[in-house]
Amino acid sequence: MKAAIVSIGDELLIGQTVNTNASWMGKKLTDYGIKVERVFTIPDMENAIVDTFNFCVDSKFDFVFITGGLGPTKDDITKKVFANFFNSELIYNNEVLQNVQRIFKAYNREVKSVNVDQALVPKEAKVFINQKGTAPAMWMQKNNTVFISMPGVPKEMEYLMECEVLPYIQNNYQLPSIYRKTLLTQGIGESFIAEIIEHIEDALPPHIKLAYLPSAGMVKLRISAFGKDIFEIKNEVDELFNQITPLLKDYIYGWDEDVLEEIVVNLLKDNGLSIAFAESLTSGYLAKSIATIPGASTVLKGGVVAYQNTIKVDVLGVSKKNIDEHTAVSEQVVREMVFGVQKIMQSDIAVATSGIAGPDGGTNEIPVGTVWVAIYFKGEILTQKFNLGEGREAIVLRTLRTVLNWLRKLLEKSN
Amino acid sequence: MKAAIVSIGDELLIGQTVNTNASWMGKKLTDYGIKVERVFTIPDMENAIVDTFNFCVDSKFDFVFITGGLGPTKDDITKKVFANFFNSELIYNNEVLQNVQRIFKAYNREVKSVNVDQALVPKEAKVFINQKGTAPAMWMQKNNTVFISMPGVPKEMEYLMECEVLPYIQNNYQLPSIYRKTLLTQGIGESFIAEIIEHIEDALPPHIKLAYLPSAGMVKLRISAFGKDIFEIKNEVDELFNQITPLLKDYIYGWDEDVLEEIVVNLLKDNGLSIAFAESLTSGYLAKSIATIPGASTVLKGGVVAYQNTIKVDVLGVSKKNIDEHTAVSEQVVREMVFGVQKIMQSDIAVATSGIAGPDGGTNEIPVGTVWVAIYFKGEILTQKFNLGEGREAIVLRTLRTVLNWLRKLLEKSN
Numbered sequence: 047m048k049a050a051i052v053s054i055g056d057e058l059l060i061g062q063t064v065n066t067n068a069s070w071m072g073k074k075l076t077d078y079g080i081k082v083e084r085v086f087t088i089p090d091m092e093n094a095i096v097d098t099f100n101f102c103v104d105s106k107f108d109f110v111f112i113t114g115g116l117g118p119t120k121d122d123i124t125k126k127v128f129a130n131f132f133n134s135e136l137i138y139n140n141e142v143l144q145n146v147q148r149i150f151k152a153y154n155r156e157v158k159s160v161n162v163d164q165a166l167v168p169k170e171a172k173v174f175i176n177q178k179g180t181a182p183a184m185w186m187q188k189n190n191t192v193f194i195s196m197p198g199v200p201k202e203m204e205y206l207m208e209c210e211v212l213p214y215i216q217n218n219y220q221l222p223s224i225y226r227k228t229l230l231t232q233g234i235g236e237s238f239i240a241e242i243i244e245h246i247e248d249a250l251p252p253h254i255k256l257a258y259l260p261s262a263g264m265v266k267l268r269i270s271a272f273g274k275d276i277f278e279i280k281n282e283v284d285e286l287f288n289q290i291t292p293l294l295k296d297y298i299y300g301w302d303e304d305v306l307e308e309i310v311v312n313l314l315k316d317n318g319l320s321i322a323f324a325e326s327l328t329s330g331y332l333a334k335s336i337a338t339i340p341g342a343s344t345v346l347k348g349g350v351v352a353y354q355n356t357i358k359v360d361v362l363g364v365s366k367k368n369i370d371e372h373t374a375v376s377e378q379v380v381r382e383m384v385f386g387v388q389k390i391m392q393s394d395i396a397v398a399t400s401g402i403a404g405p406d407g408g409t410n411e412i413p414v415g416t417v418w419v420a421i422y423f424k425g426e427i428l429t430q431k432f433n434l435g436e437g438r439e440a441i442v443l444r445t446l447r448t449v450l451n452w453l454r455k456l457l458e459k460s461n
Numbered sequence: 462m463k464a465a466i467v468s469i470g471d472e473l474l475i476g477q478t479v480n481t482n483a484s485w486m487g488k489k490l491t492d493y494g495i496k497v498e499r500v501f502t503i504p505d506m507e508n509a510i511v512d513t514f515n516f517c518v519d520s521k522f523d524f525v526f527i528t529g530g531l532g533p534t535k536d537d538i539t540k541k542v543f544a545n546f547f548n549s550e551l552i553y554n555n556e557v558l559q560n561v562q563r564i565f566k567a568y569n570r571e572v573k574s575v576n577v578d579q580a581l582v583p584k585e586a587k588v589f590i591n592q593k594g595t596a597p598a599m600w601m602q603k604n605n606t607v608f609i610s611m612p613g614v615p616k617e618m619e620y621l622m623e624c625e626v627l628p629y630i631q632n633n634y635q636l637p638s639i640y641r642k643t644l645l646t647q648g649i650g651e652s653f654i655a656e657i658i659e660h661i662e663d664a665l666p667p668h669i670k671l672a673y674l675p676s677a678g679m680v681k682l683r684i685s686a687f688g689k690d691i692f693e694i695k696n697e698v699d700e701l702f703n704q705i706t707p708l709l710k711d712y713i714y715g716w717d718e719d720v721l722e723e724i725v726v727n728l729l730k731d732n733g734l735s736i737a738f739a740e741s742l743t744s745g746y747l748a749k750s751i752a753t754i755p756g757a758s759t760v761l762k763g764g765v766v767a768y769q770n771t772i773k774v775d776v777l778g779v780s781k782k783n784i785d786e787h788t789a790v791s792e793q794v795v796r797e798m799v800f801g802v803q804k805i806m807q808s809d810i811a812v813a814t815s816g817i818a819g820p821d822g823g824t825n826e827i828p829v830g831t832v833w834v835a836i837y838f839k840g841e842i843l844t845q846k847f848n849l850g851e852g853r854e855a856i857v858l859r860t861l862r863t864v865l866n867w868l869r870k871l872l873e874k875s876n
Contacts, residue, residue, distance in 0.1 A: 059487050059497045059500065060491040062674065063484070064484040065480055065484065069478070069479040069480065072473070073476030074476070086500075087483065087499065088498075089498060323745075330740070330748035333744050333766040337744035338853070338854065340819075340821070342768075343769065346768045347768060349766040349768075351749075351765070352763045354758065361806070391772060392771075392775075438753070439753065
């Protein structure tokens with residue numbers, strides 16, 4: 047099954063909006079075993095739309111997923127062009143009209159005639175009701191090509207794809223089975239992973255693929271298998287997963303949709319432990335990241351952002367002598383910082399960070415990217431030095447992820 | 462002048478990479494007065510590339526900007542297909558080869574034969590050297606359509622576009638003059654701005670356009686003018702700018718590329734003032750945002766993240782009675798928080814935040830989105846209550862921007 051995506055909207059062409067719909071759909075369709083062979087981004091213009099639709103029929107695409115141009119304003123012309131392309135007339139659809147009325151009622155707003163016209167659909171179209179907005183999805187066919195028109199608002203398109211269109215395709219077409227599992231790693235580079243699992247990767251059959259998806263301090267390793275029998279490929283992927291996991295076990299923090307911050311918050315909750323931070327380099331980012339997880343208030347006591355050295359000394363009790371002798375980016379100083387914040391906050395666990403984010407401030411002895419971290423855990427203070435590369439924001443982000451993964455390992459071990 | 466963008470790469474179709482190159486180029490080309498009429502995202506396949514190139518010639522596009530598929534590995538086929546399309550042979554280009562050698566020398570790496578082949582270019586191509594990588598930009602023409610092939614690595618493509626290709630086009634083609642100015646506002650919604658400037662917007666001539674670009678707590682208002690005479694349109698835009706500015710003056714924090722955090726840091730530096738934060742709702746985000754600006758260490762003393770109420774009481778000296786009587790999200794509590802942190806950090810300015818980010822914790826009296834802010838400024842404590850809508854992360858981000866803009870106003874007034 048091969049498909050095209052057609053993204054309609056001037057805002058995409060002038061770069062005002064990034065076409066994230068196309069990448070979302072590309073990912074989703076690939077997951078369902080539908081191969082996306084083209085993305086066309088085109089203006090709200092009749093001839094552009096018709097040319098593209100004709101190309102899709104001529105190219106014998108099985109599916110064409112269209113987004114955008116379904117709003118109630120004059121510049122949105124997709125529906126009219128869509129109906130004309132199939133020589134179909136627009137008629138009012140009762141179910142869509144009820145949905146429009148339901149939505150306006152929920153917001154206590156009056157339904158105007160432009161809103162009623164959202165219920166106009168091509169006579170022959172199969173219609174999928176949009177629970178998240180007024181414009182429905184419309185399904186029409188020409189020769190062997192199915193066209194599905196959807197609104198461009200991401201949450202509306204995503205709802206229609208996930209809850210209506212893709213399930214309908216799955217029930218009515220023969221799609222290959224696909225099974226995927228993603229290993230989430232922290233603290234090891236892409237090329238090092240590749241070296242460790244080279245013998246496994248080289249022996250993979252052609253229907254199983256590995257993909258490396260790197261970001262600051264993290265690499266996601268995705269295993270995908272395609273086949274006829276879902277149980278068979280699931281077994282194959284699970285077996286690979288079990289082969290790879292022990293080889294990378296120090297670095298794997300979770301799989302699939304796991305979020306490192308959430309894992310740490312849940313481990314803290316499960317163990318009934320509170321946490322506090324003394325942040326110089328990360329300057330509040332660690333506390334903020336933990337607070338992003340709903341319910342974090344049960345475990346996060348708070349922290350001290352000790353950006354200037356006077357705060358390290360006056361608030362956290364770091365000795366001025368240690369700063370003078372070893373600089374603020376030193377084992378001695380993070381040790382005193384973590385000791386100080388734990389005492390102040392009376393938390394079960396505490397973390398301190400100090401480092402050089404650059405662009406200035408690096409020296410030959412302590413270059414940009416040098417980061418010292420201390421963790422107070424079960425009455426002990428653990429310290430470690432990291433070299434986290436370049437780029438002010440990247441260094442801070444890598445520090446955050448390094449600290450969170452270290453916390454995860456400590457909490458899992460003590461479980 | 463009308464153009465197409467051709468983005469080549471399987472990773473774009475399966476949604477592994479979002480096509481930010483296309484939106485970057487769309488924005489840039491629009492800025493230069495070149496109209497982008499299509500973006501084609503296509504796989505690394507010869508027939509897909511050739512079909513798309515032919516369509517561009519048939520559609521009489523003036524320019525086709527191509528990215529991707531120029532790497533040294535086997536799956537990158539753009540250059541071969543590009544040369545074939547023009548019936549051209551690939552020859553070694555000395556200048557490109559020297560650039561490849563220069564880059565490998567800088568990294569102390571050996572030049573392999575696949576790297577030498579980066580210097581192969583179509584015989585008739587105009588070549589632009591890539592200072593940021595090994596693959597050059599190549600310029601060829603068929604009928605009246607110019608094709609420019611560039612690497613897909615964003616920083617390489619951006620370098621080639623900005624420093625080579627666009628200047629070359631500007632010098633050799635007649636482009637319309639364009640002048641743009643963007644007003645940056647905080648604290649006022651899109652529809653309120655539209656109401657205030659309705660009389661101005663209605664009277665705009667067709668060659669001047671207004672665009673609203675909203676994000677959490679902010680709206681950018683872009684004025685664009687197109688014409689033959691750059692001085693004439695610059696005058697028109699400047700005059701509009703001077704008309705609009707006083708109408709929105711409480712909300713405008715800057716223009717064009719200004720960054721609110723940087724404005725605040727610079728105002729603090731100019732006035733020789735230090736700052737500290739007591740953060741509950743924002744939990745370190747304010748301190749972190751200020752620290753994002755290089756050189757922030759001269760003004761940012763630090764802060765206390767007081768997430769749990771015990772920290773507010775024990776560290777900041779908030780009275781338990783006030784929390785019990787008024788809750789932690791109250792004027793009384795932020796007043797005591799800001800007083801406490803200023804005393805601890807001995808900063809010239811201090812800020813405290815407390816609020817309900819949700820999804821839980823809201824009540825009828827203090828619903829989700831309620832935020833109290835206190836600012837200690839010149840010996841006085843100012844307080845204000847805000848209702849900042851819904852969404853855990855959006856509320857925190859709106860709080861951040863609201864606080865920064867408030868600080869900017871205070872600092873500018875006292876200047």
